[in-house]
Amino acid sequence: MKRVIGDFLHEQLFFPTSIALFINPFYFARKGLCNAMINFSSSLHGSLLDVGCGKKPYERLFNVDSYRGLDIDSAATRENDIADDLYDGNKFPYRNEVFDSLLCNQVLEHVFEPDLFLMEMFRVLKPNGRLLLTVPFVWDEHEQPHDYARYSSFGLSTLLSRNGFKILKQEKLGCDVTVIFQLINAYLFKITKNWHKSFRLIFTLTVIGFFNICGLILGKLLPKNPDLFLDQVILAEKIR
Numbered sequence: 001m002k003r004v005i006g007d008f009l010h011e012q013l014f015f016p017t018s019i020a021l022f023i024n025p026f027y028f029a030r031k032g033l034c035n036a037m038i039n040f041s042s043s044l045h046g047s048l049l050d051v052g053c054g055k056k057p058y059e060r061l062f063n064v065d066s067y068r069g070l071d072i073d074s075a076a077t078r079e080n081d082i083a084d085d086l087y088d089g090n091k092f093p094y095r096n097e098v099f100d101s102l103l104c105n106q107v108l109e110h111v112f113e114p115d116l117f118l119m120e121m122f123r124v125l126k127p128n129g130r131l132l133l134t135v136p137f138v139w140d141e142h143e144q145p146h147d148y149a150r151y152s153s154f155g156l157s158t159l160l161s162r163n164g165f166k167i168l169k170q171e172k173l174g175c176d177v178t179v180i181f182q183l184i185n186a187y188l189f190k191i192t193k194n195w196h197k198s199f200r201l202i203f204t205l206t207v208i209g210f211f212n213i214c215g216l217i218l219g220k221l222l223p224k225n226p227d228l229f230l231d232q233v234i235l236a237e238k239i240r
Contacts, residue, residue, distance in 0.1 A: 013030060022208075022212070028219075041061040041063070044132055050105075051092075051107060056082060064100075069082060069083045101129060104132070106136060106231075111148065118163040122164045130168075133236065134232065137151065138229065140190070166239045170233070171233050172229040173233060178230075181218075
């Protein structure tokens, strides 16, 4: 039973349904990313490399010939034992031009030298291969101390262009009032992190659930603001 509950909560964390409004403090951010992965998944094909794969939460969405996960070599990634390959943070352990597609989901902000990182992705990607990249914009520091950057839409597209990628599509996620409610719940999640599990569960079901509902309703009623957003997603193509 404990495992069933754990699997259900994990599913609601990355693929939130309406019930996640009451159990997922990151509902709006994760809902936006989930929809983006669904909408863009058909753009990738062939052999796919998931860079910074973590637990490969979106693997099942990609109908590709092969799906390989790469992550930084650390005690945590070795304990998870999910990544197919590990690297030292500098050079990817692959030959040149071996992958048709790359996925890099919420990773770039943790890279201290983004140009070198993108050069490696460019190197292992075949000519005209595609990169699907997501990054946060309005978000608190996380995975400290390895949180180095936030990118505006212009900064991100410029960074990719100067490293040999052509932007095919670029979208902002959560560019409405839900960004405010997501930040409130992210704040509440952090300050209640050390509470007893029972109190925290009640608080999540009631207070955090309340703010999620408010955000959902007001997000449909109030106008969008494209200058303030939670995340962004880019589909790019390698050009020679």
